[in-house]
Amino acid sequence: MDILQDEKQIDEQRQGEVYPESKTSSVGRKLFLESYGCQMNFSDSEIVASILKADGFVTTNNLDEADVVLVNTCAIRDNAEQRVRNRLTEFNRIKRNNPNAIIGVLGCMAERLKSKLLEEEQLVDIVVGPDAYRDLPNLLKTAEEGQRAINVLLSKEETYADISPVRLGGNGISAWISITRGCDNMCSFCVVPFTRGRERSRDPETIVEEAKGLWENGYREITLLGQNVDSYLWSGGGLKKEIYSQEELDKAVNFAQLLEKVALAVPQMRIRFSTSHPKDMTDQVLEVMARYENICKYIHLPVQSGNSRVLELMNRQYTREWYFERIAAIRRIIPNCGISTDIISGFCTETEEEHADTLSLMEKVQYDFAYMFRYSERPKTLAERKYKDDIPEETKLRRLNEIIQLQNRLSLESNQRDVGKIFTVLVEGPSKRSPEYLAGRNSQNKVIVFPKEHHLAGTHVDVLVESCTAATLLGTAVTQTK
Numbered sequence: 001m002d003i004l005q006d007e008k009q010i011d012e013q014r015q016g017e018v019y020p021e022s023k024t025s026s027v028g029r030k031l032f033l034e035s036y037g038c039q040m041n042f043s044d045s046e047i048v049a050s051i052l053k054a055d056g057f058v059t060t061n062n063l064d065e066a067d068v069v070l071v072n073t074c075a076i077r078d079n080a081e082q083r084v085r086n087r088l089t090e091f092n093r094i095k096r097n098n099p100n101a102i103i104g105v106l107g108c109m110a111e112r113l114k115s116k117l118l119e120e121e122q123l124v125d126i127v128v129g130p131d132a133y134r135d136l137p138n139l140l141k142t143a144e145e146g147q148r149a150i151n152v153l154l155s156k157e158e159t160y161a162d163i164s165p166v167r168l169g170g171n172g173i174s175a176w177i178s179i180t181r182g183c184d185n186m187c188s189f190c191v192v193p194f195t196r197g198r199e200r201s202r203d204p205e206t207i208v209e210e211a212k213g214l215w216e217n218g219y220r221e222i223t224l225l226g227q228n229v230d231s232y233l234w235s236g237g238g239l240k241k242e243i244y245s246q247e248e249l250d251k252a253v254n255f256a257q258l259l260e261k262v263a264l265a266v267p268q269m270r271i272r273f274s275t276s277h278p279k280d281m282t283d284q285v286l287e288v289m290a291r292y293e294n295i296c297k298y299i300h301l302p303v304q305s306g307n308s309r310v311l312e313l314m315n316r317q318y319t320r321e322w323y324f325e326r327i328a329a330i331r332r333i334i335p336n337c338g339i340s341t342d343i344i345s346g347f348c349t350e351t352e353e354e355h356a357d358t359l360s361l362m363e364k365v366q367y368d369f370a371y372m373f374r375y376s377e378r379p380k381t382l383a384e385r386k387y388k389d390d391i392p393e394e395t396k397l398r399r400l401n402e403i404i405q406l407q408n409r410l411s412l413e414s415n416q417r418d419v420g421k422i423f424t425v426l427v428e429g430p431s432k433r434s435p436e437y438l439a440g441r442n443s444q445n446k447v448i449v450f451p452k453e454h455h456l457a458g459t460h461v462d463v464l465v466e467s468c469t470a471a472t473l474l475g476t477a478v479t480q481t482k
């Protein structure tokens, strides 16, 4: 049983990244902003940076010189929260040199624990939930005056549509655009509906404008983000349920239509999106993907379990058969599509046979990549209230390891099938291992590494794949296409 395997997987979802030094100015109060969790959280941190930049802050990556330390947190699994608690203790050391420094918790853990965070953690001065970031300057002011401050109100409208995120953390080539916030699904294991509130979609015009702006600023890839992008529906604002008439529905913009609008507005930009939900992913979306060259041929389609009884307990609202049918639709409409997934081992009452169904589903789908987790019970969720977390930790871990072992083989086989093929790579920058090599991704989201020669970040290069590991394709540039 290898607990590190679990950690390694979790680390692949980005953890604890800090924004670099502002290049623009050295005057102003200094903000140290660290982020955990999913892409949506990282995208939110860019909104936070934008709001605080307008309030006179500059970012720093040096904790010791920070006036304000903010940590944008994740609550999805217990170990994600433990990591943040450890960090808060470390952050507190800055108060020794700078007693006026302010430490704040943002994001999903702030929303889940609310004022408990102020009570339990003597280390925290402000607590701000995901829909309250516009209030940050006020909350910081209150804290500067010596009082603790909290705003964890969730909103039915907030999409931060008018805020232009500060793109400090990325490579200058790929950027995120949030298209929905919140989630209405209530999967029984999941804390997100409680930490992020009701689902709401963002005005498509503001999405298109943001995409165009990114292109003009040199970005070459965007990822449209939402907990369930397929349920995107814009009808002039507010919650989806507020659409009543057929006439309004006819005027509404769905995800397939949004995707097409964006593809047409920035025809040279690579477009990705995440996350798709098997119950909502339509053929219309797949057809739009097939039609536009600039929409990447890659779908992240979390399955969670390969067994229909477990899926029902999880309240995922699809069966094993339905999932296979969606995979068949992807293969039919987009034959060269990369497919990845999320899997949870050891959900309440899962039997060995049901776990074996997850393994057989993986084998049948032949995923290119997967994020794999063992079940972690979360307070307030449907599962916590209704079911017993009855699978022993060691069984969860053993099953998780079987899932990871299988996926390692499937990833290797998937990569081996690509040896000998030529892919267009959008170059992101030097490879992690050597500055003599560049790394980028193909349309299917696989990382490809190749000798640098004269090639540049931000360009498209055709690369012949010559060898591979389970994680990476290695090759040589054959031509520079653009």
Ligand code: SAH
Residues within 6 Å of the ligand: 076, 077, 189, 190, 191, 192, 226, 227, 228, 275, 276, 277, 302, 304, 342, 343, 344, 373, 374, 375, 376, 377, 378
């Ligand atoms: N909105 C996305 C997923 C968001 S959370 C979707 O619907 O697929 C990312 C992943 O974390 C989930 O897909 C799930 O695999 C995992 N996850 C969520 N809650 C979990 C829990 N309580 N224990 C273990 N893994 C969990």
Ligand code: SF4
Residues within 6 Å of the ligand: 183, 184, 185, 186, 187, 190, 191, 192, 193, 227, 228, 277
């Ligand atoms: Fe959580 Fe389910 Fe919503 Fe995904 S779709 S965020 S797993 S409730």
Ligand code: F3S
Residues within 6 Å of the ligand: 036, 037, 038, 039, 040, 041, 073, 074, 075, 076, 107, 108, 191, 192, 195, 196
């Ligand atoms: Fe974590 Fe919140 Fe994202 S709980 S996974 S940061 S939506």
